[in-house]
Amino acid sequence: MIINMETELRDYLYITNLYKCITNYHRQGHQIGRKIGDMLELLTLGVIYKKPDLKKHLITEGKLTGYSSANHNVEFCFFQNPKDEENLFGAIECKCVGVETTKSKSITLKNPGEFFNINLSGKWTSFSTNVACTIKDISTTSVEILLTNSAGDAVPTIYSLSVGQNIKLILDEHNNFICTTPNCEDMLTEVPQIIRICKIIELSKISNNSCIFNLYNCIPGPQTIEKAKQASLVAIDLRKKIDNIWNKTDLPSEQKKMTFIHVICEASHWGNKSKDIISTYIDYNLIVPDAIMIYAFKKFENIYGSEKMLKHIKKSQFKKDFQLQKVISNILDHFDNHIFYDLETGQYVTLTITNNKLCIQPI
DNA sequence: GACATTCTAGCTATCTCGGG
């Protein structure tokens, strides 16, 4: 199957569907975030391995020195002569920026009947959805809360939260208000639509008949712009060194020796300014659709189990582990090798070597 | 091979600034 990108592209920022998937694993942000990056690299590596003429020029984690003398660790480097790492002609850098979960405040409540409010509204909404969370009962290990919402389109609901558990208040792209079950085990099913606002209520602890709630905001990757600057600098520094030009349009592409490709996932976090930066300075920017990343995580979960799967998501494992190579290859096949979606032309592309140069080609 | 150290890259807290 080929993912129709119309189902994912929007003209506003939203919280990626991949977030729903990885939330189910209940891992720490750092831990799972790194693995998303690694999965993106594995898929990219899988594409390269399917092309023997690309693979034979490949060096992974190469240290490249730019015009400025700065060193850049680039995930995938292509040399005409890979043995001696001579004559660089291509580089691929992968970047992902996940959902940021920031604590907004901590609230302590003592008696049944006490409550706090959470507001879910955005610039685009003409109304505001107010959610009131009222304490019904406090036991030694759990708290019963009543949620009512001003939109009136959901009946008041009672939840029982154990210490450490959370519920998520969500406004989807059709302005539906949804509250997940405590410690939601399958957010993909519970929240089928695209999420525009997500706030988390977590029961932090219970002591002396009072309970403490932590409130979190979920924000779609505000630091994409920093990643954009970082990737752009690497592209420029290498371009100046190899082709002696600053700008990607300073030479016709057939006269350039080197191509820099940037692969991103969770593309819905990349705002216009971030996209403008990378498309100004980087030759090609390719998006891996959320649906492919989600499918890959599900596949790893099925094969390795949710406990052990993270161990298998790493590049160093890929080179020696033929089963892992097969898993990745099958994932790519499942999407008819339509993995990279070109940000600028809006079509799926594949990597090729043409006239000793790294190129992309529409498929 | 076990343990320590360093490094990378993604996550999060804080600061700043502008609009209401």
Place this chain on the structure above:
DNA sequence: CCCGAGATAGCTAGAATGTC
């Protein structure tokens, strides 16, 4: 003055590397 968005600064898990 408050709030929220954008920008910056700082933090940390896991991988890579070094040391014994």
